[in-house]
Amino acid sequence: MVVTNHPLASAAGAEMLAAGGNAIDAGVAALFALTVVEPMMVGLLGGGMTHLRLPDGTHTVLDGLSTVPAAGRPDMYRPVSQDWPAALETEGRENSLGPRAVAVPGNLLAWCEALRRHGRLPLAEVMQPAIRLAEGGFRVTPYLSECIREVAADLALDPALVALLLPGGRPLAPGDRLVQAEAAGTLRRIAAEGPGALHGGPIGAAVAAHVQRLGGLLSEADLRDARLIERAPVRGSYRGVEVVGPPPPSSGGVHVVQMLNVLEGFDLRALGFGTPETCHLIAEALKLAFADRAAATADPDFVTVPVGRLLSKSYAVERRALLDRNRARDWQAGVAAGESPNTTHLTVADAEGHILCATHTINSLFGARFLVPGTGLIPNNYMALFDPRPGHALSIAPGKRISTSQAPLIALRDGKPIVALGLPGGLRIFGSAMQALIALLDHGMSLQEAVEAPRIWTQGQALEVEPAIPEATRAALSAMGHEVLPLPHIGGGMCAIRFHPDGMLEGAACWRADGTAIGVGGGLAREGARFWPDAARRG
DSSP: OEEESSHHHHHHHHHHHHTTOOHHHHHHHHHHHHHHHOTTTOOTTOEEEEEEEOTTSOEEEEEOOOBOOTTOOTTSSOBSOSSTTGGGOBGGGTTTSSGGGOOBOOHHHHHHHHHHHHOSSOHHHHTHHHHHHHHHOEEOOHHHHHHHHHTHHHHTTSHHHHHHHSGGGOOOOTTOEEOOHHHHHHHHHHHHHOGGGTSSSHHHHHHHHHHHHTTOOOOHHHHHHOOOEEEOOEEEEETTEEEEEOOTTBSHHHHHHHHHHHHTTSOHHHHOTTOHHHHHHHHHHHHHHHHHGGGTSSOTTTSOOOHHHHHOHHHHHHHHHTOOSSSOOOOOOOOOOOOOSOOEEEEEEOTTSOEEEEEEEOSSTTTTSOOBTTTTBOOOOGGGGSBSSTTSTTBOOTTOBOOBOOOOEEEEETTEEEEEEEOOOGGGHHHHHHHHHHHHHTTOOOHHHHHHSOOEEOSSSOEEEOTTSOHHHHHHHHHTTOOEEEOSOSSOOOEEEEEOTTSOEEEEEOTTTTOEEEOOOOOSOOTTOOOHHHHHHHO
16 A cells, blocks of 8 residues: 555556565665655655555654755854744845755655665665656646745746746646656766765765855755664653654654543543533643654754653643643743744555655745756755754754654554654644544544544644634633634645554555555466466366
């Protein structure tokens, strides 16, 4: 089963399964394909986290998050304000737009290492679908077209992006064909030479030269010295189900477990889905998690992270005792970085027991919003996730990893997987992932219902609600003191797989992206099988 946020990426993964590959081959093929068909979300010059479960039951997280270039300094930007959250904005938008916004990427290292360790097919074969899509082109979806239109003013500042995405000054429309010949050439070189082509090779030299020519900090040495980190996941439990997720510098695993620990003290099933009582409790759990988030969303090589306390049931009891079931309260939310919601996620599983659950991004829509000529690559703008003020937990330091809310989760019962899921959405990721688990475990929803169920979100200010939350619930939440803010959607397209006791895999993707689930059933003929009429005649 392959579930991604684009049908062509899901097809790329399914092609690998049909060719005899496993879920790791399929997941990596899909990720490379997504760099072509979702160029606004993910690319080789981005970063992310890959959560793997192997057939022997072990879990590991490959941390390919981006880092500050060696030349980065705490005072390299001028914040427009010293007050949070306006402090995230800098003069000239230098930390979010253009060459000085580019951090050291790690995506390619993570994908190639996952394939090298656990895949079955060679890199060149796994990359073929992405190369075909870049070289031959594909039809632009309404979603991609809308993303181009949304940031067209910024894209128009870069001649190479104008030629690619704004031909004749007009954003590509749904149904237009997008061909990326330069990206195809880059992918072919990587397929032949491996990740060293970017990290220490000619592609990396071209990227660094262009970034520095424009005034950025990324260097060839940064790319050559970039390192992948393998991390042990964090674990918790909710109503007898084990929840496994990524550790810091991701806040996703830690805070999903923390919130579930708090909510475990309430009978959410009896309270009902989408009721004022349930929504209020979820909102308060979100707020208290964000009050603690500053302590758990920094690079553990630079900041001491109290993971054990945040995950403990005893700490949840302390926090739960402060919660008012009838009134919204101010939890004195801590500093929280302004992550972009523009990311991608995919979940892949096979019959052998491999699971790949991965969230990767170039941060904002089209990253730093320029293209490196001759490569077809769009750099990330991950520097926007750091605090541009010196002296804070998330302040800039050379080599420091970005913090993220990514939450590729795998839940198990009696040691066996029951669901794997994740989504894009920046700060809204881990709260949305938690709500999907609650929908499955407390409210008994089907997988499709759970990934599409209406969401709420807050970090202490307005309580965002999707349109399907009933008006009566909204009114009741307002009466409790919540500042209710209706929004078209919260977070991005969730990609989930459910594992049934009989070995059946069920996939689901939601309406918030171009999500597509593709299952591969059947398989090769059993030994001794033959066409029965011939066998009958011989008999």
